[in-house]
Amino acid sequence: MSPMMGSKPLLFVLFFQLCVSLLPTAVAISPASGDGYTINGRVKIPQGLGVKGFVSSGKISNVKVMLNGGQNITFLRPDGYFSFHNVPAGTHLIEVAAIGHFFSPVRVDVSARNPGKVQAALTENRKGLSELVLEPLREEQYYEIREPFSIMSVVKSPMGLMMGFMLVVVFLMPKLVENMDPEEMRRAQEEMRNQAVPSLANFLPGAGRS
């Protein structure tokens, strides 16, 4: 079991009860005809939200609705409605596959005792649904978006940083050297002369002192 479930069982139970008590009867399940029930629902994809990056924005002919991990697959009518026929009583899982949209799977209880009653809840966030209207939780953007050209992006790139560092050394260091005490400068120069091999450290003001 996942540790999360283990640590908060009480909360979960309370939450679940809340969900159940909030759920009114709805129209999603019609009584048995033949040897099962029919689950009716609707998929709503907000129009106009289509971000560029996927082709089928708002096109519902490519949306599939799946029951119990692909046991039954159905498609949407032009108005977004779908139905599953001959579903036995029990707890089922409905998933929606639509490129560009993230849908939470939905848990649907089909009750044999009181037909016509539906309990549906999103499994991702345990939100109860009063009727079986499925909406995407979020848009899915499959591509990175190229940042428009900016000075900052060049400066932030490794190469830009290197250049920047170089510039700092080239232009700022002489200024520091200029601002140094003449006496200290002389001492440093003497030290430099004393050392046979000049090294980078000698140019630095801090190193000279230590």
Add this chain to the structure above:
Amino acid sequence: MAAAVRFFILLLLFLSSLNPILSLYEDQVGLVDWHQQYIGKVKHAVFHTQKTGRKRVVVSTEENVVASLDLRHGEIFWRHVLGTKDAIDGIDIALGKYVITLSSGGSILRAWNLPDGQMVWESSLQGPKDSKTLLLVEKSSKVDKDNMVIVLGRGCLHGVSSVDGEILWKKEFDTQSLKIQQVIQPPGSDFIYVVGFSSSSLFEVYQINAKNGEELQHETAAFTGDFSQELSLVSSETLVALDAARSSLVTISLQSGKISFQQAYISHLVEGSSGPAVMLPSPVTGIFAVKINAVTVFIKVTGEGKLEVVDKTEHTTIISDALPFTEGQQAFALVQHEGNKIHLIMKLADNWGSDLLKETIEMDQQRGLVHKVFVNNYIRTDRSHGFRVLVVMEDHSLLLLQQGAVVWSREESLASIVDITTSELPLEKQGVSVAKVEHNLFEWLKGHWLKLKGTLMLASPEDVAAIQKIRLKSSEKSKMTRDHNGFRKLLIVLTRAGKLFALHTGDGRIVWSLLLPLLRYSENCQHPMGVNLYQWQVPHHHAMDENPSVLVVGKCGQSSDALGVLSFVDTYTGKVLRSFGLDHSVAQVVPLPSTDSTEQRLHLIIDADKHAHLYPKTPEAVGIFQSELSNIYGYSIEADNGIIKGHALKSKCVGKEADEYCFGTRELWSVVFPSESEKIIATVTRRPNEVVHTQAKVIVDQDVMYKYISRNLLFVATVAPKASGEIGSATPEESWLIVYLIDTVTGRILHRMSHHGSQGPVHAVFSENWVVYHYFNLRAHRYEMSVIEIYDQSRAENKDVWKLVLGKHNLTSPISSYSRPEVVTKSQSYFFTHSVKAMAVTLTAKGITSKQLLIGTIGDQVLALDKRFLDPRRTVNPTQAEKEEGIIPLTDSLPIIPQSYVTHALKVEGLRGIITVPAKLESTTLVFAHGVDLFFTQLAPSRTYDSLTEDFSYALLLLTIIALVAAIFVTWVLSERKDLQEKWR
């Protein structure tokens, strides 16, 4: 200063790690990946060419696809893949704008909008029993009339409105045992005939009002003999049936509902014929066809039920459906084979003697026989009639023939891949110059200049297009030679049609294809099927002049004792090197680690009687094998009985087929699962070619854990028998999932864990020392993924440096399955949103690169998920040290990051499997996902740390260097001048 440097380096590291792992810019699509769309073997086809505008053909296929194809080029306008159990029984076009499909054994009727494929309506048809299914769309000339769809399904007849799918009437038949054979609507009438047999000799006819389903008349007539249940409709009031002995034809006429029989012996009709006859579907009114042995006989029914033979042919003949021709005439097509040519003959129904059209078309030998023919006509500009013929071949390919030539073809065999292996490409030969392929320097620079403009976002739209063109056509990736990085390979693919393809990984083109002769129908191999593909010979020593080859294993039929067939195919030329049928069955094929002197890999084929047969059958191979004999262990899984058995090999075979290449097996151990509480639903082992870089795993505080790495571990998942069905069929209380890790040499169970309230389907991957599996948790009603990692405790003491120095460690002690393993396992579970269709793990050349799981979701996408998310050492609040190690804080569900879909905005419709192949470059792995569609891409789970990316801008590097040189020069001049000034002062 030191602090500053460190800060700088840290900043650099931070910036370089900022980019999210694995993500793609939209303009990078198609650079390393390719996607191909297929539909599968066509079952039915309906043309839609009446109106001006797009000419299309609507097809349904064996992959449960309904698709609309462009008749001009064969491209897909739209396509829908129905569920796996939703097989399509019939399609037709109603009202000139809806495609009607009947599926699921006649219980689901759907209408699709013809131009865009949007589903318009869906109706569920119910009935008491399974029956023959028929779809009949009223073809009314009146436009305003509501054309009805009459459906026979589940033993009932339904009248459905084609406008909105409303079921207008339903007719159940009184006779329980009635087997309906045909539903006939005489043209221009308001009633339909329903004919069938209610017993072997009882023939029944119902006359039903097509408007309201009212029964007008019901007639029953008993025939003196028995019927064979085969019936052919000759005209709207005449049927021909075969009797049970298949030796005589019975003409049944329904004159105004009255039934009359007339019997005629085939031997009287056709001289010199013997053997049972088979009815072929009647092409046109008045004529039907019977196949006797290999001879096809066309018989005409004249008035009063008289039969008359019109033609007889010994060629394999395929007959098309009737095509309404001018003024109530009907035409049809015949296709006959002759060598590698096919003859296409068009005939008119009432004029058998003359042909409307006779064409001979040269056919590719690798396409086999013609299986189905669909015809359509059009009026040419000179007002003569032309014909389009859609042909489905034995290799599942779909061709459009027009004016004696193939207009387009689709390799639909690739929609049903059975097995995949890879082969290296030939080495670059000395003579071929690289320079020829490379652009000259100027073009190279120009390309990079354009790229630089692109990265700096300074490019104009034309430039962007030019960049994209340069990148996509890069001739480098589709060359037919091996590359340094190992990106270019051949994917050898075996399909259900028995056809072998070699696909180039660079652009997905078919390099060669081969219809395997041994996987075709023959007298002693009636239902051949390809099973597996293995790399047979991979030359290293003589790689320049020897070609690699693959082994194709097939069997003759579904049953476990069906005889096997072997074919060896050269992967460069696509030619069969040799092939032969076996005298034993094929239950399991085990590629052995050793090869013989010609680098042929030894393979053991285990048959149904548990005998092991060694291939290649050479004395040398036996010699090599004999020395390894005592180290070879095997196991078998009997999922139905819930038993897993371990086997060892014996030196000799007992029984009749004893030869020196046959070895007996003896049972070593068995694990029996109680059948009342456990049922095996999934088993998985490590990939045999997986490379593990190191056994040690360094964790926090320089501590070490040793992975338990064994090639002989088997992961087994069992569920409660009650919960082995679909989700929703069991309650949490009566379902459980138990997983085992079993050592297949000793049969020892190393680990056992149970998940209460969980059920299958289970998808699992096993890699290194861990297993990840996906299952359904009924209590939370969500999918879960769990990880088990297994560590070796016996080596845990080796951490002490002094022991290592003094030699008191056990690192050099041999690893044996027989030594008692001291293992610890760690496990953790997480929620996962989607259902899973397939799961795989990335595979790299040396196993250094971190792993990613590739998850094929129910939406037919492939998601890459870092193994770091499935680490049992994740905690809610990791310590600073753990964070540095890269442990992610624990969350209850696994994240789904849209950018990490490797298929990006594409779908691999009908996804069935994912395979991964290591490239030579350690960072990169090649991924191939197949289903109805094919998708290939390269993945770098830890980014391409060992090579420059495609995006690397050489021009920018060059510019920087030039700028630096210039700056040095300028500053030098400046400093010289300053020095001079100093000296003057």
